[in-house]
Amino acid sequence: MKLRTNLYALALLLLSCVAAVNSARPQQGKNLKQGAAIKDKEDDAAEGARRFAANCGRCHQAPEDISASEAKAVVRHMRVRAMLTGEDERLILKFIAP
Amino acid sequence: MGFSKFLSRCFLAVVPVLFGASQLYAQSEVPILSGGMGILRETDGGATFFQPIITPVLAVPIGDRWLIETRADLRGFYSREDGTSGPYEGQFFSTLEYAQVDYNATSWLTITGGRFLTPFNMYNERLTPIWIQNLQDAPFIYSIGNSGTAANLGGMARGAGTIRPDLNFLYTVYFSAASNVSNFESERQFGGRWGVFLPQKRLEVGASYQRLLQGQHMNSEGAYVSWQPYRAPLDLKAEYAHAPDGQGYWIEAAYRLSQFGGAYSLLGRLAPVVRVEQFFRLQAEPGDGLPGRNAERVDFGLNYYLPHAVRLNASYARQLEHGANMNVWNLGITYRFLFPMPFWPKGGNG
Numbered sequence: 001m002k003l004r005t006n007l008y009a010l011a012l013l014l015l016s017c018v019a020a021v022n023s024a025r026p027q028q029g030k031n032l033k034q035g036a037a038i039k040d041k042e043d044d045a046a047e048g049a050r051r052f053a054a055n056c057g058r059c060h061q062a063p064e065d066i067s068a069s070e071a072k073a074v075v076r077h078m079r080v081r082a083m084l085t086g087e088d089e090r091l092i093l094k095f096i097a098p
Numbered sequence: 099m100g101f102s103k104f105l106s107r108c109f110l111a112v113v114p115v116l117f118g119a120s121q122l123y124a125q126s127e128v129p130i131l132s133g134g135m136g137i138l139r140e141t142d143g144g145a146t147f148f149q150p151i152i153t154p155v156l157a158v159p160i161g162d163r164w165l166i167e168t169r170a171d172l173r174g175f176y177s178r179e180d181g182t183s184g185p186y187e188g189q190f191f192s193t194l195e196y197a198q199v200d201y202n203a204t205s206w207l208t209i210t211g212g213r214f215l216t217p218f219n220m221y222n223e224r225l226t227p228i229w230i231q232n233l234q235d236a237p238f239i240y241s242i243g244n245s246g247t248a249a250n251l252g253g254m255a256r257g258a259g260t261i262r263p264d265l266n267f268l269y270t271v272y273f274s275a276a277s278n279v280s281n282f283e284s285e286r287q288f289g290g291r292w293g294v295f296l297p298q299k300r301l302e303v304g305a306s307y308q309r310l311l312q313g314q315h316m317n318s319e320g321a322y323v324s325w326q327p328y329r330a331p332l333d334l335k336a337e338y339a340h341a342p343d344g345q346g347y348w349i350e351a352a353y354r355l356s357q358f359g360g361a362y363s364l365l366g367r368l369a370p371v372v373r374v375e376q377f378f379r380l381q382a383e384p385g386d387g388l389p390g391r392n393a394e395r396v397d398f399g400l401n402y403y404l405p406h407a408v409r410l411n412a413s414y415a416r417q418l419e420h421g422a423n424m425n426v427w428n429l430g431i432t433y434r435f436l437f438p439m440p441f442w443p444k445g446g447n448g
Binding site: 069076086087 | 127128130132155157158159165167200202204205208210223230256257259260266268295297298300324326333361436438
């Protein structure tokens with residue numbers, strides 16, 4: 001009787017664990033996706049910093065206190081002036097206005 | 099109506115339309131008003147003059163691919179009535195340096211129309227702004243490939259692409275029409291510039307070619323190198339240019355003393371500059387903007403980078419030109435500004 005009770009308890013515990021794991025999976029997946037997105041963003045910003053140093057840093061420092069919307073105009077202007085590629089423009093923008 | 103007038107009128111008609119269209123994108127992009135201002139003082143062989151200068155740059159992005167950009171040069175020129183004596187008298191000059199529409203067709207292709215700076219070698223496009231140039235005076239060979247207003251009215255295709263992660267190609271090809279329309283003066287010519295850039299070395303090497311399709315119908319050729327190594331705060335640049343009138347070169351080195359406590363320490367803000375140049379006259383051509391005879395010059399400068407994009411410049415040069423040797427002293431202060439276009443709707447993500 002005691003054994004049967006213990007088996008029921010164990011089965012219940014296993015079921016609740018499975019249910020918990022199953023319910024956690026989508027959340028965990030969501031977290032993983034968010035984590036990957038953050039990592040991508042960080043990677044882009046790091047690559048943008050590298051490209052800023054390689055291209056823009058030849059003549060000047062990074063501008064201070066620049067908003068994202070102003071940065072678009074600045075970087076597009078510099079793309080033409082400083083012979084940047086489209087990819088340089090995108091990544092440098094991630095760096096100066098993340 | 100001449101072709102150049104037609105081109106300049108087309109440009110003047112298209113810009114307001116695009117500018118109006120940019121209002122549609124006002125929630126994500128804000129035009130910027132940038133540029134520089136400064137006061138420069140120069141003494142050439144005893145004659146002193148002052149130049150207060152403002153060079154505003156307006157950049158208006160439209161959507162993901164378009165950009166309208168323009169730069170003007172507004173300056174006063176104050177000198178003594180008789181060169182070295184008498185009261186100071188002044189004149190005012192205003193120049194539209196460029197007013198162009200850019201379309202970024204692909205990652206490696208930008209199509210430009212309107213009035214643009216002549217892309218011959220690197221000095222004209224990159225080093226003419228007073229807040230960037232290490233020395234105030236342009237080198238002797240600046241006029242080669244950049245005669246007249248150093249700008250063109252026409253079309254240009256340009257861009258940069260990646261061959262390998264450590265190697266980019268750079269190119270510019272352009273055509274311009276002859277124009278004597280005020281503020282859109284230009285010569286009929288075509289040309290281009292080609293180069294490679296090694297981002298991991300910060301080394302760029304390139305060459306230029308230009309064919310003048312009016313008057314002398316002459317060719318101009320040039321080459322340039324620009325190197326800013328990561329290991330040292332050194333800025334090394336050099337150009338060579340050749341035209342039937344003459345040829346020459348300049349080499350310039352600037353070294354910021356940032357090892358002494360960092361780039362923003364008292365001493366780290368200082369950058370000594372040296373430039374050496376020579377010009378060789380091949381044939382006499384008055385009014386070509388080049389020295390009348392063979393000439394050589396060496397410049398020594400000190401630039402001090404103050405906070406908030408203010409810079410102090412001082413330099414001394416010894417110029418040797420047969421029968422006209424002279425000392426040149428320069429002193430100046432420049433300020434670089436950048437702010438969003440006033441009275442523009444606030445950006446959504448700004």
